Amino acid sequence: MNRVPSLGLGTWQNTDTDQCAESVRTALELGYRHVDTAQYYGNESAVGAGIDAADVPREDVVVATKLHPEKTGLAFDEVIEGCEASLERLGLDSIDLLYVHWPVGNYEASETLAAFDELRKRGLIEHIGVSNFDVDLLEEAMDVLEAPLFAHQVETHPLLAQDDLIEHAQANDYYHVAYSPLARGEVFDLPVVTDIAETRDVSPPQVALAWLLAKENVCVVPKATSEQHIADNRAALDLTLTADEIARIDAVEREERLVERDGAPWLN
Numbered sequence: 001m002n003r004v005p006s007l008g009l010g011t012w013q014n015t016d017t018d019q020c021a022e023s024v025r026t027a028l029e030l031g032y033r034h035v036d037t038a039q040y041y042g043n044e045s046a047v048g049a050g051i052d053a054a055d056v057p058r059e060d061v062v063v064a065t066k067l068h069p070e071k072t073g074l075a076f077d078e079v080i081e082g083c084e085a086s087l088e089r090l091g092l093d094s095i096d097l098l099y100v101h102w103p104v105g106n107y108e109a110s111e112t113l114a115a116f117d118e119l120r121k122r123g124l125i126e127h128i129g130v131s132n133f134d135v136d137l138l139e140e141a142m143d144v145l146e147a148p149l150f151a152h153q154v155e156t157h158p159l160l161a162q163d164d165l166i167e168h169a170q171a172n173d174y175y176h177v178a179y180s181p182l183a184r185g186e187v188f189d190l191p192v193v194t195d196i197a198e199t200r201d202v203s204p205p206q207v208a209l210a211w212l213l214a215k216e217n218v219c220v221v222p223k224a225t226s227e228q229h230i231a232d233n234r235a236a237l238d239l240t241l242t243a244d245e246i247a248r249i250d251a252v253e254r255e256e257r258l259v260e261r262d263g264a265p266w267l268n
């Protein structure tokens with residue numbers, strides 16, 4: 001597996017065990033092949049149950065999770081033990097993509113990422129990702145890692161376009177995974193998005209996701225709980241925006257970060 005399906009299912013705050021497992025199963029059966037969770041979300045067991053319940057071969061699914069600086073810590077041994085605990089909860093033998101959730105607390109590039117390289121050598125993870133980094137932190141990570149950096153997950157949507165970070169991902173050939181791609185609901189009444197949605201007879205979430213998916217190296221992980229939302233977002237893969245529609249969303253000037261910076265002052 002050397003690529004990440006461009007549409008993944010987000011699961012933050014999908015914490016009811018049965019509901020979360022059902023969302024994951026539904027998404028996989030509707031064609032999603034990428035599921036995004038984290039130790040911090042408290043739902044890895046439910047995500048694992050959903051994967052197990054789906055009529056989809058495990059090897060076809062990219063399972064991504066994240067190690068949190070406070071939940072487990074990011075010192076060498078904490079990373080190894082944190083990964084083993086995630087594997088146990090997920091009920092899997094290996095994780096396709098393991099991220100550093102936030103480079104705060106005891107994150108130390110050389111030590112933390114050496115442990116990620118070690119997990120890869122042991123076959124416990126396939127790819128290494130980071131999340132909530134800036135360009136300097138990304139450069140440092142790429143210098144320190146033996147394995148190629150595979151993905152950077154960061155808040156990205158029409159109100160936070162992240163052009164510099166996307167350009168950096170394209171120039172260095174790793175994935176830019178857009179989290180909160182629907183701006184946690186804020187795009188649903190953004191006039192340019194609703195206008196395009198009406199003209200094209202599609203939903204506003206589909207327009208926001210198609211705008212991101214039009215960019216090279218960009219993946220999206222919208223969180224959706226119900227079958228209706230999961231299917232609606234899936235249809236974004238069938239929507240190709242025109243250059244003019246893309247330019248109109250590119251031109252949005254409002255800049256809003258919606259996820260707490262969590263003590264990460266380098267994030268704009």
Ligand code: NAP
Nearest residue numbers: 010011012179180181182183184205222223224225229232
């Ligand atoms: P989001 O995906 O931008 O928005 C989710 C919200 O939109 C939910 O309220 C969801 O409702 C609703 N929704 C989804 N599809 C819809 C549709 N088609 N029509 C109407 N409403 C719809 O927000 P997010 O959860 O913040 O971000 C997505 C994922 O990114 C997270 O779940 C997580 O996996 C990841 N993430 C990572 C980090 C990080 O630090 N790395 C931080 C934040 C998020 P329902 O749930 O009711 O369907």
